[in-house]
Amino acid sequence: MKSIKILFLIFLTGFFGCEMPADLNPPGDNLKGYLVHIDSNLYLNGGFYSVSIYNADSSNPFNRVPVRTDSLNLTHHQNFYQTFYEMNCVPAGRFYLASTWSSFPRIEGEVPIVLGTYGCDTSTSCTDHEIILYPNFQGNFRNFTSNTDLSKRLF
Numbered sequence: 001m002k003s004i005k006i007l008f009l010i011f012l013t014g015f016f017g018c019e020m021p022a023d024l025n026p027p028g029d030n031l032k033g034y035l036v037h038i039d040s041n042l043y044l045n046g047g048f049y050s051v052s053i054y055n056a057d058s059s060n061p062f063n064r065v066p067v068r069t070d071s072l073n074l075t076h077h078q079n080f081y082q083t084f085y086e087m088n089c090v091p092a093g094r095f096y097l098a099s100t101w102s103s104f105p106r107i108e109g110e111v112p113i114v115l116g117t118y119g120c121d122t123s124t125s126c127t128d129h130e131i132i133l134y135p136n137f138q139g140n141f142r143n144f145t146s147n148t149d150l151s152k153r154l155f
Contacts (some may be wrong), residue, residue: 033141056094062155099146116146
């Protein structure tokens with residue numbers, strides 16, 4: 001019985017004597033995943049491929065300036081491009097995610113060309129784009145497909 005009490009005291013000392021562990025599920029403020037471009041007709045002049053988030057609470061969100069746009073470095077894989085993207089410090093809110101093409105040099109107030117959206121991919125008839133809430137506690141990747149050909153723009 002005495003040895004059980006000693007083990008219990010050692011356990012309590014170890015438990016309360018150490019720092020508390022870091023939050024295993026902290027509020028998520030980053031967005032990441034893979035974007036697969038399903039065609040290979042690249043436009044390399046006058047702009048760049050990007051990923052953008054749009055305010056899901058606005059009317060016609062894809063026809064407005066995005067909340068944020070980050071550039072992409074397309075990575076060639078066999079007959080398509082698969083690119084990892086990561087956007088850190090996403091503000092709190094409700095967003096739509098889109099693959100976009102933005103002009104360069106940047107034009108203030110520019111609305112980028114939308115080539116694919118999370119939840120609808122490249123479907124022009126889809127109206128059920130998935131809303132992503134932030135802070136996000138799910139931590140899963142947001143993978144979707146997109147066009148590269150600017151003539152196949154969605155918005």
